[in-house]
Amino acid sequence: MKSLTVSAPIEKFVDYFGELGPRWGLPETPCRLHALLYASPRPVPLSAISGSLDLSTTEAGEAVEFLKSFGLVFGSHERGWETAKDPWEMLLAGLAKRSERDLPEALETLESCWREARDDGAVDSTTERQLRKLYEMAKDIAALDFQAQRLSPHALKRLVGVGRTAARMFGRGPAARRRQPPD
Numbered sequence: 001m002k003s004l005t006v007s008a009p010i011e012k013f014v015d016y017f018g019e020l021g022p023r024w025g026l027p028e029t030p031c032r033l034h035a036l037l038y039a040s041p042r043p044v045p046l047s048a049i050s051g052s053l054d055l056s057t058t059e060a061g062e063a064v065e066f067l068k069s070f071g072l073v074f075g076s077h078e079r080g081w082e083t084a085k086d087p088w089e090m091l092l093a094g095l096a097k098r099s100e101r102d103l104p105e106a107l108e109t110l111e112s113c114w115r116e117a118r119d120d121g122a123v124d125s126t127t128e129r130q131l132r133k134l135y136e137m138a139k140d141i142a143a144l145d146f147q148a149q150r151l152s153p154h155a156l157k158r159l160v161g162v163g164r165t166a167a168r169m170f171g172r173g174p175a176a177r178r179r180q181p182p183d
Contacts (some may be wrong), residue, residue, distance in 0.1 A: 003051025010039045014053070029055065034072060034083060038090075043080030070097040088153035099145050107142060110135040127166040 006014070014035040021031030032053055037044060050060040064081055069075040071093040077079040084090050114131040137169040148156060165180075 004036070004040065004044065004048050006036075006052055010036075013039060018029050027063075027066065029053070029059060030066040033060065033063040034067055037073060037081060037083040038085070040082070043075050043082040045080045046077055049081065070094055086153050088157045092149065092151075092153055092156065095145065096149055099142070099149070102140075103142050103145065107135075107138055 012021050014032050017035035018028045018032035021028050021116060033049060036049065036052060046057060046064065049055070049064070050057050053060065055063070064073060067083070073081050084093070114128070114135045117128045117131050125129050143167070151159065
């Protein structure tokens with residue numbers, strides 16, 4: 001299999017994720033590959049990935065390895081590669097890996113900066129308070145992340161749905177922001 005038959009809407013979807021990834025600090029090729037696998041009804045061999053995305057086999061393999069490191073793809077070279085079909089499951093897997101990789105260092109660095117600023121007589125008290133507030137926010141996010149990881153994808157989806165409903169009730173959802181005139 002040299003490539004998949006990719007319809008225009010799926011090509012648009014794959015390209016969009018390739019553009020979106022770098023905006024979030026992620027490499028384009030793995031994002032395009034992830035979108036292709038998400039849209040595919042069955043596992044896709046590496047040769048078909050290469051042909052569909054116009055990549056060398058090496059580039060496609062590196063993209064698969066990147067996604068594997070985040071727990072976002074599974075399969076084998078013999079059977080082909082696939083991803084979860086539940087977007088909430090993918091979100092939780094990606095967030096868990098990002099938290100594991102990034103959160104400890106962020107907390108350590110922010111706490112260190114705050115404590116050093118607090119203990120340094122030359123740092124303005126307003127600056128020290130700002131650093132403390134940022135550190136406290138990061139701790140709150142870490143606690144929220146820990147609790148969210150304990151939820152199933154279904155439970156998280158329901159929880160977010162409740163929040164979305166409440167936001168609509170109080171005119172605070174995305175639609176409300178679009179209706180407000182610019183400042």
